Amino acid sequence: MSVSFIERNKEKFEALQKVIDKNKSEPGPLMPVLQEAQEIFGYLPIEVQDFIAEELDIPITDVYGVATFYSQFSLKPKGKYRIGVCLGTACYVKGAQKVLDELSKVLNIDVGATTEDGTFTLEATRCLGACGLAPVIMINDDVYGRLEPDDIPEIIAKYK
Amino acid sequence: MEMVKLTIDGVKVEVPQGSTVLEAARAANIDIPTLCYLKGINEVGACRMCLVEVKGARTLQASCVLPVTDGMEVMTTTPAVREARRVNLELILSNHDRKCLTCVRNQNCELQDLADRLGVHDIRFEGEMSKKTIDSLSPSIVRDPNKCILCRRCISVCRNIQGIGVIGATERGFETSVEPVFNLSIGEVPCINCGQCIEACPVGALREKDDTEKVWDALYDEDLHVVVQTAPAVRVALGEEFGMPIGTNVKGKMVAALRRLGFDKVFDTDFAADLTIMEEGTELLNRLNNGGKLPLITSCSPGWIKYCEHNYPEFLDNLSTCKSPHEMMGAVLKTYYAEKEGIDPSKVFVVSIMPCTAKKFEAARPELSTSGYPDVDVVLTTRELGRMIKEAGIDFVNLADEEFDPTLGDSTGAGVIFGTTGGVMEAALRTVAELVTGEPMKDIEVTAVRGLDGVKETNITLGDMIIKAAVAHGTANAKALIEQVKSGEKEYHFIEVMGCPGGCITGGGQPIVDAKTKLDHDVWALRAQAIYEEDRNLPIRKSHENPSVKKVYDEYFGEPNSKKAHEILHTHYVERKKYV
Ligand code: SF4
Ligand code: SF4
Ligand code: SF4
Ligand code: FES
Numbered sequence: 001m002s003v004s005f006i007e008r009n010k011e012k013f014e015a016l017q018k019v020i021d022k023n024k025s026e027p028g029p030l031m032p033v034l035q036e037a038q039e040i041f042g043y044l045p046i047e048v049q050d051f052i053a054e055e056l057d058i059p060i061t062d063v064y065g066v067a068t069f070y071s072q073f074s075l076k077p078k079g080k081y082r083i084g085v086c087l088g089t090a091c092y093v094k095g096a097q098k099v100l101d102e103l104s105k106v107l108n109i110d111v112g113a114t115t116e117d118g119t120f121t122l123e124a125t126r127c128l129g130a131c132g133l134a135p136v137i138m139i140n141d142d143v144y145g146r147l148e149p150d151d152i153p154e155i156i157a158k159y160k
Numbered sequence: 161m162e163m164v165k166l167t168i169d170g171v172k173v174e175v176p177q178g179s180t181v182l183e184a185a186r187a188a189n190i191d192i193p194t195l196c197y198l199k200g201i202n203e204v205g206a207c208r209m210c211l212v213e214v215k216g217a218r219t220l221q222a223s224c225v226l227p228v229t230d231g232m233e234v235m236t237t238t239p240a241v242r243e244a245r246r247v248n249l250e251l252i253l254s255n256h257d258r259k260c261l262t263c264v265r266n267q268n269c270e271l272q273d274l275a276d277r278l279g280v281h282d283i284r285f286e287g288e289m290s291k292k293t294i295d296s297l298s299p300s301i302v303r304d305p306n307k308c309i310l311c312r313r314c315i316s317v318c319r320n321i322q323g324i325g326v327i328g329a330t331e332r333g334f335e336t337s338v339e340p341v342f343n344l345s346i347g348e349v350p351c352i353n354c355g356q357c358i359e360a361c362p363v364g365a366l367r368e369k370d371d372t373e374k375v376w377d378a379l380y381d382e383d384l385h386v387v388v389q390t391a392p393a394v395r396v397a398l399g400e401e402f403g404m405p406i407g408t409n410v411k412g413k414m415v416a417a418l419r420r421l422g423f424d425k426v427f428d429t430d431f432a433a434d435l436t437i438m439e440e441g442t443e444l445l446n447r448l449n450n451g452g453k454l455p456l457i458t459s460c461s462p463g464w465i466k467y468c469e470h471n472y473p474e475f476l477d478n479l480s481t482c483k484s485p486h487e488m489m490g491a492v493l494k495t496y497y498a499e500k501e502g503i504d505p506s507k508v509f510v511v512s513i514m515p516c517t518a519k520k521f522e523a524a525r526p527e528l529s530t531s532g533y534p535d536v537d538v539v540l541t542t543r544e545l546g547r548m549i550k551e552a553g554i555d556f557v558n559l560a561d562e563e564f565d566p567t568l569g570d571s572t573g574a575g576v577i578f579g580t581t582g583g584v585m586e587a588a589l590r591t592v593a594e595l596v597t598g599e600p601m602k603d604i605e606v607t608a609v610r611g612l613d614g615v616k617e618t619n620i621t622l623g624d625m626i627i628k629a630a631v632a633h634g635t636a637n638a639k640a641l642i643e644q645v646k647s648g649e650k651e652y653h654f655i656e657v658m659g660c661p662g663g664c665i666t667g668g669g670q671p672i673v674d675a676k677t678k679l680d681h682d683v684w685a686l687r688a689q690a691i692y693e694e695d696r697n698l699p700i701r702k703s704h705e706n707p708s709v710k711k712v713y714d715e716y717f718g719e720p721n722s723k724k725a726h727e728i729l730h731t732h733y734v735e736r737k738k739y740v
Contacts, residue, residue, distance in 0.1 A: 006740070046342050050739040059325025060739060061315070064341035068330045075342070 005047050012040050013051065020055045029056060030066055034073060043074040071112070079114045079121035081159050083107075084138040088127030095149075096135040100124060102149035103137075106156055119159070166232035181223035181234055182210055186679060192236055193245060193274050195252075196311035197224040198360055198675050201321060207311055208248050209274065213238045220244055249278055254285040256363075257306035263364040270362035270674055271309060295339075298347030299524050300369055300517040301355065308338050308365035314357035321661055323636030324467070326351045338365075341739075350470040350738045352635065354463040354659050355517030355541075355668015368517050368669060372548050374538045375511055379422045384509040385501075388423040389489050389568075390414060392430050392579035393515035393664035394542045396690040400671040401546030402556045407686030409694055412561020417549045418513075419562060427568040429512070430575030432489035433587065435712070436460065437574060437703035439729055440482045441592045442720035444654055448625070453477045455630075455645065455652040458584050460484045462522035463659025463668075465733060467635045472642055473735040481730040483535070485578065486512040486519065487528050489568065490535030491728045496716045497568065498531070505531040512539045515579070515667035518659065530728050541669025570708035573694070573701030580688045581633035581663035582609035582616060585656040589620055589629070590702045596622040604701060610692075612662065612684060615641050617652075628652045634661035665691060 006013060019036040023029035033056070037048055044067050053060035067073045085091075085100045100122075104110060107120050114121040130136045133145025137155075144155055162177040171188040185192050196207035205222040212223045215233035220241060223234075235241065253275060260266050292305040312329065315338060319325035326349040330337050340349045358366045378386050399408040418426045444456050459465060459480040468475055483491065490512070494505040512519060516539075522528065523536040540548075549556055563569070574590055577583035586606040593601040608618035609629070614637035620627045630652045632638040638657045644650040660667045662684040673683050695701060703709065717725045 047740045049341065059319055059328065060341050061319070061325050061328025061330075065328045065330055069332050 005045070009041070015040050016048070016051065017055070020052065024056065030058070030063065034063070034067060038073055043077045045075070045077075076114055077118065080119050081139050082121045082123060084123050084125040084128070086126070086128045086130070086134070086136045086138075087124045088131065088134075090127070090131035091135040094134040098149045099135050099137065099147050099152065102152045103156075106152055120156075164228045164230050164232075166228050166230070166234065168234045169236055175228055177228070179228050181212060181214075181221070181226045181228055181232070183679070184228050185212075185223065185234070185236060190236055191676065192223050193277060194224055194675060195270060195274060195309065195362060196313065198313045198316070199678055201360060202311070202313045202316040204312065204316070207252070207309075209245055211241055211244050211248075212236050213241050246278055246280065249274060249280055250283045250285055252309050253280065253283050255289060256309060257289065257304075263307070264367045264370070265364035265672075268672060268674075269364060270676075272363075273674075292337075295345050295347075296369065297345035298351065298353065298369065298521075300353035300520045301346050301351065301358065302367050302369050303339070303346055304365050304367070305337060305339065306365075307363050309363055310336055310338055311362060312338065313360040313362065314338065314366060317356045317360040321634055321636060322352070322354060322356055322659075323634075323639045324350070324352060327357065350466075350736070352463040352466045352470075352659060353518035353521045353668075354635070356660060358517065358668055359666075359670070359672055362675065368541050368543065369520060370544060370547075371520070371538050371540055372544050375540060375548065378509045378511070378537070381509075383507060385424050385503050385507055386422070386509045386511065387425045387427060387493055387497075388418050388511045388513060389427045389429045389432070389486060390418070390513040391486060391515055391664060392433065392576045392583075392691065393667060393670065393687070394513050394545070395694075396579065396665060396687045397515065397542050397670045398546060399556075400673070401543065401550075404557065405686075406673065406677075406681055406683055407690045409690045410556075411694070412563070413556055413559040414545075415564055416559040416562040417554050417556055420554050420559075421548060421552055423511070425565045425568075427489065427493075428564045428571050428575070429486045429489055430571030430578070431568050431706070431708060432485035432492070433575035433578040433584075434572055434703035434706045434709045435488050435492070435729065436482050436485045436578075436584075437587050437591050438709060438713070438720040439488075439725060440480050441588050441595060441703075443480055443482065444588070444592060445595060446721065448627075448653060455655045456480055457655045458657060459731075460578065460584055461518070461657060461659040461664075462516070463518040464635065464638060464657045466518065466521065466736070467638070467659060469733055469736040470738050471639070472646075474646075475642060476733045476735065479733055481726075481732065483528065483729055483731045484519075484522065486514060486539075487522065487535045487731070488729050490523075490528075490537075491530045492568065492712070494531035494533060494535060495728055496712060500715075505533055508533075510534075510536045510538075512536050513542065513545045514539050515542050515664045515670045516660075517541060517668045519669075527731055542671060543669060546671065567708045567711065570706060571698075572703055572706045573696070573698040574703040575706075576691055576694045576698065579664045579691050580610075580684075581658050581661075582606075582611070582631045582656065583663065583691070584658075585609045585629055585631050585654070587703060588654070588656075589627070591704045592627070593620065593622055594702070594704065596625060609656070610688075627654060629654045629656075631656045633658045633663050635659055637661075662688075 049063045053063045136145045163174045164177050165174050168185050168188045173188045175184045192210050195209040205225040210223045211220040213235040295303040395411040399410040457478045490510045498505040519539040523539045528535045574587035590604050609616045609631045616631040632641040665687040666684050
């Protein structure tokens with residue numbers, strides 16, 4: 001599996017190599033390299049962290065320590081559909097937390113997690129700038145507003 | 161050396177500049193409590209157990225990382241200090257699985273000691289404790305995260321001293337955990353099983369895989385002929401398990417205790433060390449004379465071997481094909497010895513008492529089973545043997561000395577010094593010198609390869625041949641040395657590597673010495689002294705002069721590196737992946 005992951009993502013690894021070469025001699029290269037790696041791959045699987053560790057000549061535990069310390073990094077791939085629940089003030093006041101709880105219940109995952117089948121990732125986001133529609137969620141590029149928890153099962157069903 | 165004067169609890173002390181307040185306090189006979197501090201290894205000021213009040217400072221200071229300054233006034237038992245220490249300790253305890261009675265470190269635990277010393281009888285922060293899975297997939301190392309106090313001593317040793325770094329801190333805050341990456345078991349990452357992390361751990365969060373039950377079972381299995389062998393390093397440390405001073409040689413008592421436990425024969429791995437010298441010395445000369453792969457690198461240390469297999473596959477052909485001494489002994493026991501005694505090899509059960517946790521992994525390697533059965537059935541560490549002797553109620557300290565059983569228990573000074581860094585090299589040179597020049601070596605003590613320098617070098621002139629030799633101990637030092645060889649910066653004929661810093665006498669299976677004792681005892685030096693003393697006092701100090709080794713060649717192998725010797729005493733290595 002691992003070999004094929006590296007083969008399947010040859011170009012991405014080449015891009016990562018460039019990022020590493022650029023940062024290698026700078027002080028504190030790990031953070032920027034991880035950020036760009038996350039951009040390139042969308043998440044930081046063991047193959048990517050191992051690659052970074054080898055190239056920067058540091059233990060993989062250092063890479064993993066940083067990757068798990070900051071919530072901006074993800075160790076698992078994101079789902080096909082990324083559901084963002086706006087927790088900005090307006091949405092929050094209008095019951096966004098209840099919507100989020102309902103999503104978590106319907107999908108059977110915690111915030112930040114991805115469903116077993118890799119279809120949905122549930123995330124809490126900052127203000128999406130659609131306060132007039134509060135509470136708002138986004139599923140990839142689709143926006144849903146003025147939501148009640150009861151609306152959720154139907155919306156999710158559309159993507160299944 | 162420049163001295164600094166200060167007072168600690170009103171006592172005037174004078175200590176060398178650069179000392180910490182913690183060290184200065186010890187000079188004033190004040191023992192400040194510590195937990196994360198491990199001299200030379202983990203000096204990070206993380207646990208805040210060692211707090212003191214310094215006149216003029218606004219906050220309490222961690223004395224383990226606080227350098228002394230002239231005129232400093234330190235107070236170690238003010239109400240603020242006592243309360244802060246207590247709160248810290250209670251917080252640690254509130255998240256600790258406090259099952260001391262059934263803990264491997266009961267009565268040998270720095271946390272337990274501290275709770276006792278500070279008189280903590282009541283914990284104010286009774287928190288919720290999550291039950292985490294015990295990681296026991298590795299054949300050598302067991303990790304119990306429920307007992308981990310996040311002191312990071314293991315991380316420092318694994319990362320900095322061993323240059324490996326397979327355990328680290330993950331997540332943050334309440335979720336912080338010290339473990340391998342991606343929830344892998346320590347048995348699934350390129351851990352070399354050296355056990356140095358166990359030696360560093362103040363509590364029972366890291367321990368060896370306990371195999372004593374397998375040995376008890378074998379001892380009471382009437383079908384089995386149960387044979388035990390002991391590595392040279394065990395005799396200079398086992399006594400510590402029974403309160404004897406560090407560096408006491410308890411060879412005779414150890415042999416007596418093993419007989420009492422019921423082993424049918426008690427043999428000495430030192431014999432096999434002599435055998436190793438015959439095989440490896442001959443291998444070296446063959447490679448030198450026939451254009452073989454050089455440098456030849458020793459293969460006695462299974463921690464080093466696994467490190468090389470993961471990290472330097474291009475050097476696998478440089479490794480001596482010799483099995484490690486206890487594996488040689490196992491193979492000899494299930495072939496030569498079994499034949500001679502008329503016992504079926506399947507009925508010979510071989511137990512190795514080793515200072516080493518990596519030998520547990522080694523014994524399970526499928527290629528190490530010459531007779532069709534594993535060369536060695538069970539490896540016990542020095543600590544596990546101590547446990548068996550205690551359980552059996554043997555009054556170890558007062559046992560009368562006994563001798564090893566003959567032939568495979570006969571050894572030389574060369575075999576004994578295998579226990580310390582530089583010992584294999586020195587033993588090999590004692591024999592190789594004579595093989596090459598045909599004359600006895602003038603001074604058989606090769607002091608250039610003794611001692612604790614990370615890498616030691618020497619050139620030995622033998623007739624018109626110069627042997628360039630190097631010795632490294634601890635895998636971080638080995639890495640530095642191998643890199644130099646790889647880049648062509650250095651050239652050698654013969655390299656000794658031991659995976660543990662200091663060699664086997666400070667191996668990962670040895671009795672655990674707490675941080676406080678290590679502050680003013682050089683554990684390696686004390687044990688090494690005992691090893692070198694035994695060497696000096698033995699009538700025979702060179703492997704090729706061991707009459708029993710000669711006998712085994714005459715009766716069985718013919719000569720070193722013969723076809724039979726190759727089949728039984730040699731092995732091969734495999735490239736291993738790291739993470740992907
Ligand atoms: S680690 Fe120490 S304090 Fe914790 S249970 Fe074991 S003996 Fe007790
Ligand atoms: S056994 Fe050695 S390599 Fe493995 S985790 Fe412990 S210190 Fe690191
Ligand atoms: S496993 Fe032991 S040495 Fe490592 S952090 Fe935990 S308590 Fe400290
Ligand atoms: S902070 Fe000094 S011993 Fe931990």
